[in-house]
Amino acid sequence: MVERADKKPVITQEMIALYDDYTHLSLDRRKFMDSLVKLAGSTAAAAAAATMMAANAKAQDMLPETDASIAHETVTYPGATGEMQGYLTYPAGAEGPLPAVIVVHENRGLNAHIKDVARRVANEGFLVLAPDFLSPLGGTPADEDEARNMFGQLNAPETAANGVASVDFLKTHQRSNGKVGATGFCWGGGTVNAIAVNTPDLLAGAPYYGSQPAAEDVPKIKAKLVLHYAGLDDRINAGIADFQAALDAAGTDYELYIYEGVNHAFNNDTSEARYDKAAADLAWSRTIELFKSVLA
Incomplete structure (x- = not known):
């Protein structure tokens, strides 16, 4: 398993290509995760990599709805x-x-x-x-x-x-x-x-x-x-x-x-x-x- 010093997996271009195929072509999450496990080296690393590549719905807005302007x-x-x-x-x-x-x-x-x-x-x-x-x-x-x-x-x-x-x-x-x-x-x-x-x-x-x-x-x-x-x-x-x-x-x-x-x-x-x-x-x-x- 390839990891960074902060324990997060290194995201390779192969992983990103796999994610792009999943989100735009196959839409098959099980197939995506099975393949990602092989690239990441473990289920835990694959889950972390998937989270890093996906959009985070809870990410903070750059311009919040509460902004009065x-x-x-x-x-x-x-x-x-x-x-x-x-x-x-x-x-x-x-x-x-x-x-x-x-x-x-x-x-x-x-x-x-x-x-x-x-x-x-x-x-x-x-x-x-x-x-x-x-x-x-x-x-x-x-x-x-x-x-x-x-x-x-x-x-x-x-x-x-x-x-x-x-x-x-x-x-x-x-x-x-x-x-x-x-x-x-x-x-x-x-x-x-x-x-x-x-x-x-x-x-x-x-x-x-x-x-x-x-x-x-x-x-x-x-x-x-x-x-x-x-x-x-x-x-x-x-x-x-x-x-x-x-x-x-x-x-x-x-x-x-x-x-x-x-x-x-x-x-x-x-x-x-x-x-x-x-x-x-x-x-x-x-x-x-x-x-x-x-x-x-």
């Missing part, structure tokens, strides 16, 4: 085929219309971490909506594994249409200046790309390590894009070359950044093993700069 509320609005639920947040006491941003969750649904991210964007001077894309299935459950399993039940065209409905909701909101951008992470990054394909009303997109749209759909994108990828994320990065070629051919306004030496989900500060503060801070500054330059 930020207002927030639960909202509902019309979706493609039914009611959508979401988390709306904005600077408390803000006067005048605000530029608007959608924050799209990972494949665990609208959880506390994504609400925290939404508040961080709001703190930069934006009206922010974090939609619950599991709304058609009753909304995000408390159990992370249950939530992850629900994503396979979603209909991709309906999900994209619900993203367009979220843009429409923010564009016409009384607190909005009518200009809407979007950012999202993992599953949410791919969803931002899908929203960009499906509506010209999305003016700016900053997807993080998201799956790429089909090359033939890229000319439909009218938003300015800032694309964030992790250098060690072989699964997602396999689609970069074709996406970039399609963007260039279409004349799309975009910037593409690959953060070397970091893993998929490097922005998620609730994951001890995968979070990379330097990369996350740099990507965040580029994301906020995009929204302030395009949406103000």
